[in-house]
Amino acid sequence: MRVRSCTATTLTAAAVLAPLAIAAPAYAAPPGLPKGTVSAKVVKIVDGDTIDVMRGGKKLRVRLLEVDTPERGQCWFKTATARTAALLPVGKAVYPLADKAPKDRYGRWLYYAFNAKGVHVNRNLIRYGYGKAALYKPNDKYIKVMLAEQAKAKKERLRIWSGKCDGGGSNPTPTPKPTPTESDPPSGNDPRYGTCAEANRNGYGPYRKGVDPEYSWYQDRDGDGVVCER
Numbered sequence: 459m460r461v462r463s464c465t466a467t468t469l470t471a472a473a474v475l476a477p478l479a480i481a482a483p484a485y486a487a488p489p490g491l492p493k494g495t496v497s498a499k500v501v502k503i504v505d506g507d508t509i510d511v512m513r514g515g516k517k518l519r520v521r522l523l524e525v526d527t528p529e530r531g532q533c534w535f536k537t538a539t540a541r542t543a544a545l546l547p548v549g550k551a552v553y554p555l556a557d558k559a560p561k562d563r564y565g566r567w568l569y570y571a572f573n574a575k576g577v578h579v580n581r582n583l584i585r586y587g588y589g590k591a592a593l594y595k596p597n598d599k600y601i602k603v604m605l606a607e608q609a610k611a612k613k614e615r616l617r618i619w620s621g622k623c624d625g626g627g628s629n630p631t632p633t634p635k636p637t638p639t640e641s642d643p644p645s646g647n648d649p650r651y652g653t654c655a656e657a658n659r660n661g662y663g664p665y666r667k668g669v670d671p672e673y674s675w676y677q678d679r680d681g682d683g684v685v686c687e688r
Contacts, residue, residue, distance in 0.1 A: 487553060488576035495553040495572060500546045505530065506538030506589055508566070511552055521566040523557060523597050524604045525580045526664075526688060527589035533623035533661070538588040545579045546571065552579075557597035568597055584608050587616025593666060593684060605669060612647075618661065650675050654686035663688055 487497060501517060502510035506527025509520050527538040546552050554569035562568055571579040581600065583589045584607045591604035612619045651657040654676050663686025665673040676685040 487551075488572070488574060490576055491553055491572055492555055492570075495555045498552050498554060500548050500550055500552050502548065503539060503543040503546065505535070506542050506583065509542065509546060509552070509571070511554065519566045520554065520569050520571070521562055521564075522580045522583075523568050523570050523594055523599075524592055524601055525583050525589045526592035527583060528618065529688075533625060534588065534618045537617065537624045538583065541583060541586075541588045542579065545573050545577060545582060550574055557599045559594070559597055562594070568594060570600065580604070581607055585611055587611040587614075587618050587620070590618070590664075592664065595682065648672050657686050658688050662686065 487495070496513075498511040498513040498518075500509060501512045504510065504519070507522045507525050509522070511518050511520055522542075527542075528535040551574045553572040554567075555572065556569055560568060573579055578600075581604060584591055584604050591601065591608040593601050611617075615621070617624070648657075648662045649660070650672070651660065651662070654663060657663045657676075662672075664684050665676070665686055667673050667678070667683040673685055678685050
């Protein structure tokens with residue numbers, strides 16, 4: 459899904475969780491969940507990083523925080539969506555956890571999600587190469603962990619980092635090799651493109667200031683410390 463920065467909404471913690479705080483379904487929560495998680499029921503898997511949940515008779519569209527899975531029509535979209543469906547089966551319990559800002563600009567609720575076995579779904583998707591780490595300001599509770607998990611997935615060339623596409627199997631998708639220029643800095647593992655749009659089309663980005671060397675290759679037009687948002 460497209461990565462966007464979010465602006466914190468002035469709400470109390472109680473107000474943030476209000477849609478999830480009434481008539482809670484009677485699920486036995488797994489041990490070890492972070493403080494603040496609540497229970498809901500999965501009613502639909504929209505894609506790899508978006509689900510619908512039911513709580514107290516209210517259906518909520520939930521965008522999983524700090525993870526960005528491929529868009530419909532892109533390589534690994536179906537696989538990432540299937541992975542989320544396996545981790546969060548429809549009709550089963552999910553345990554959402556809020557961060558600072560409760561919603562994104564599209565009105566979707568922003569949560570980390572833990573399944574009935576206590577698995578941190580957002581983190582699992584990144585660790586095994588189903589999606590990329592994505593910062594949704596000001597929600598940054600686990601971003602350092604997510605970036606560390608992404609580094610492991612990239613090193614092991616898992617799924618979206620494999621250079622292959624899941625749309626038929628084993629035929630590799632060649633990694634683009636743009637012509638280098640004299641101004642290319644010596645650091646950065648990804649290919650350098652002329653624009654962020656071109657980088658995104660080839661599956662690269664976003665890049666964070668002070669985290670990704672590739673950040674310096676592109677212009678941060680909105681000054682949010684992130685370039686090549688998708």
